[in-house]
Amino acid sequence: xxxxxxxxGLRRTYALDRRAKTGRSEVVALHQLDLEVAEGSVHGLLGPxxxxxxxxxxxxxxxxxxxxxxVRVFGRDVRTQTRKVRRDIGIVFxxxxxxxxxxxxxxxxxxWCALYGLRRPAVRARTEQLLERVGLVDRAxxxxxxxxxxxxxxxxxxxxxxxxxRLLLLDEPTTGMDPVSARDFRSMVDELRREGKTILLTxxxxxxxxxVCDVVTLIDGGRVLAAGDPRSIGALVSRHxxxxxxxxxxxxxxxxxxxxxxxxxxxxxxxxxRHRVETADDDATKAALSLLVDRGATALTxxxxxxxxxxxxxxxxxGMAVR
Amino acid sequence: MRVFTASFxxxxxxxxxxxxxxxxxxxxxxxxxxxxxxxDQAHRSALTPYAVVAPVFMSVWSMSLFVAGxxxxxxxxxxxxxGLVATPASLSVMVIGRITAAVTVSMLAxxxxxxxxxLCFGIVVRVPHPLMLMATLATSALSMAGTASVLAAxxxxxxxxxxFQNTLSYPxxxxxxxxxxxxxxxxxxxxxxKPIFLYWGAALLRDSLSPSDVSSPVGRLLAVTAxxxxxxxxxxxxxxxxxxxxxxxGTLGRT
Numbered sequence: 341x342x343x344x345x346x347x348x349g350l351r352r353t354y355a356l357d358r359r360a361k362t363g364r365s366e367v368v369a370l371h372q373l374d375l376e377v378a379e380g381s382v383h384g385l386l387g388p389x390x391x392x393x394x395x396x397x398x399x400x401x402x403x404x405x406x407x408x409x410x411v412r413v414f415g416r417d418v419r420t421q422t423r424k425v426r427r428d429i430g431i432v433f434x435x436x437x438x439x440x441x442x443x444x445x446x447x448x449x450x451x452w453c454a455l456y457g458l459r460r461p462a463v464r465a466r467t468e469q470l471l472e473r474v475g476l477v478d479r480a481x482x483x484x485x486x487x488x489x490x491x492x493x494x495x496x497x498x499x500x501x502x503x504x505x506r507l508l509l510l511d512e513p514t515t516g517m518d519p520v521s522a523r524d525f526r527s528m529v530d531e532l533r534r535e536g537k538t539i540l541l542t543x544x545x546x547x548x549x550x551x552v553c554d555v556v557t558l559i560d561g562g563r564v565l566a567a568g569d570p571r572s573i574g575a576l577v578s579r580h581x582x583x584x585x586x587x588x589x590x591x592x593x594x595x596x597x598x599x600x601x602x603x604x605x606x607x608x609x610x611x612x613x614r615h616r617v618e619t620a621d622d623d624a625t626k627a628a629l630s631l632l633v634d635r636g637a638t639a640l641t642x643x644x645x646x647x648x649x650x651x652x653x654x655x656x657x658x659g660m661a662v663r
Numbered sequence: 664m665r666v667f668t669a670s671f672x673x674x675x676x677x678x679x680x681x682x683x684x685x686x687x688x689x690x691x692x693x694x695x696x697x698x699x700x701x702x703d704q705a706h707r708s709a710l711t712p713y714a715v716v717a718p719v720f721m722s723v724w725s726m727s728l729f730v731a732g733x734x735x736x737x738x739x740x741x742x743x744x745x746g747l748v749a750t751p752a753s754l755s756v757m758v759i760g761r762i763t764a765a766v767t768v769s770m771l772a773x774x775x776x777x778x779x780x781x782l783c784f785g786i787v788v789r790v791p792h793p794l795m796l797m798a799t800l801a802t803s804a805l806s807m808a809g810t811a812s813v814l815a816a817x818x819x820x821x822x823x824x825x826x827f828q829n830t831l832s833y834p835x836x837x838x839x840x841x842x843x844x845x846x847x848x849x850x851x852x853x854x855x856x857k858p859i860f861l862y863w864g865a866a867l868l869r870d871s872l873s874p875s876d877v878s879s880p881v882g883r884l885l886a887v888t889a890x891x892x893x894x895x896x897x898x899x900x901x902x903x904x905x906x907x908x909x910x911x912x913g914t915l916g917r918t
Contacts, residue, residue: 352913354913355912395913398745398913401745401749402748402749402910403745403748403749403910403915403916404910404913404915405907405910405911423751426749426750426751427751429749431745431746431749433742433745433746435742437741437742437743438741438742438743438746439741439743440677440741440743441741442677442680442681443676443677443680447673447676450669450673451669451670451673452746452750454665454666454669454670454673455666455669455747455750455751455752455757456750456751456752457665457666457751457752458665459665463669483680499746503750503751
């Protein structure tokens with residue numbers, strides 16, 4: 341499989357205002373970043389605020405130049421083959437901005453489609469197709485300023501698809517969306533994947549990344565911390581399966597017996613009355629489950645470490661701080 | 664050309680939704696009233712063509728400056744500037760298409776002035792050279808859009824470029840002989856008038872309203888077109904350089 345995106349030693353810095361007197365002349369947004377996004381995949385980019393996700397999207401969208409390093413989109417250099425790269429990409433920035441709110445959805449899309457050099461009949465056809473796809477046909481002639489957040493975001497997605505791009509960059513597209521709109525949005529992403537489009541999605545939402553992404557890359561401080569399949573990336577924090585259970589009453593004896601089982605490597609309390617056993621293999625899991633059923637444990641579940649745990653483990657809980 | 668026409672149509676749609684942006688069409692009749700009153704009061708009928716042409720060119724040029732300046736700021740404000748730059752279309756062509764639309768709409772100032780002259784002063788402005796009038800208005804509109812695109816490029820780089828916008832209005836009207844004959848300017852200042860396309864355009868427009876033959880019409884139309892083309896090329900070159908610069912600095916989308 342070829343790569344839709346390839347970065348090698350990508351570095352991007354921003355000059356700081358000298359008047360700010362921070363003692364630094366520049367801030368590093370991306371630090372020797374190496375990244376590969378396979379064609380046809382949905383690739384999640386996870387990281388806290390200031391990690392460099394939007395900077396990377398902007399470089400791939402050609403609105404920002406790399407300071408150092410190589411960046412290729414479908415094998416084309418973003419520096420020297422800018423116009424060709426632009427034909428292959430669509431970008432959707434999150435948030436309320438990015439649309440002409442005094443115009444209708446149809447007028448917005450007509451213009452964006454025309455900017456990709458389509459003739460008028462093709463512009464009209466593409467616009468109708470996009471409105472249909474994002475479910476805005478019935479509201480197409482209403483001004484965008486009256487749209488809900490979810491409708492605006494669907495129009496954003498349609499705008500990003502105006503040029504029928506091979507690579508779609510989605511920069512935190514579900515921020516501020518209600519759960520139903522976010523779910524609809526994810527199903528649209530899934531549809532696009534089935535059509536063979538490559539999607540690079542930046543998000544804070546672990547569930548979103550786990551649900552829609554084939555591969556996730558965790559970045560922080562402009563560096564890649566980890567990358568892999570969101571369902572197996574949990575191995576980075578633990579290779580073990582876990583069994584969680586509720587237990588009413590003294591649990592010490594049960595814990596001791598669990599730890600005596602071969603293949604059980606740990607047992608911790610995760611919340612009052614709820615506990616987690618970590619096992620090294622399937623046999624140990626079966627034995628632990630059997631013992632817990634015998635002792636009257638309830639609400640038993642088995643799972644692998646979730647992406648959220650990996651995120652918190654690698655990036656840490658830094659509250660509101662931004663690097 | 665597709666991007667130009669799409670941008671032209673798009674700006675017309677925006678203007679329909681934002682009638683406040685057409686304020687020049689409100690001020691043009693007042694300017695007409697004022698200038699025609701001054702010519703009438705002074706009993707100088709020779710100044711009547713100036714009183715008719717000046718509000719038209721002032722409206723159209725001020726509209727092109729306004730749109731050129733505001734277009735980039737508004738795109739930044741709505742968060743669409745980065746999206747526009749990320750398309751394969753040339754930002755210069757988009758800008759020129761949109762300024763041309765605004766300029767074309769503001770040509771309605773000519774009809775307003777004509778009506779003011781007739782209704783308030785009983786002056787029926789006749790057009791003995793209609794083709795010349797049309798050609799002058801068309802070349803002047805394109806030249807204004809081309810020249811104003813330089814300003815749009817400056818706005819991409821400098822967010823507080825409003826000062827340029829102001830500098831290029833009244834001093835230019837006076838210098839180019841739009842408002843008063845250049846014979847009223849000091850001798851040493853007059854050579855500065857000719858490199859301004861407005862000088863040629865305004866003179867041609869006045870001549871197209873005069874019964875006598877228009878002298879060297881082709882040469883003068885070419886002068887308007889050539890000066891507009893220089894403006895267009897300068898705007899395009901500057902836009903290219905400026906976009907490269909803001910992509911290096913990372914300031915393209917900053918509001």
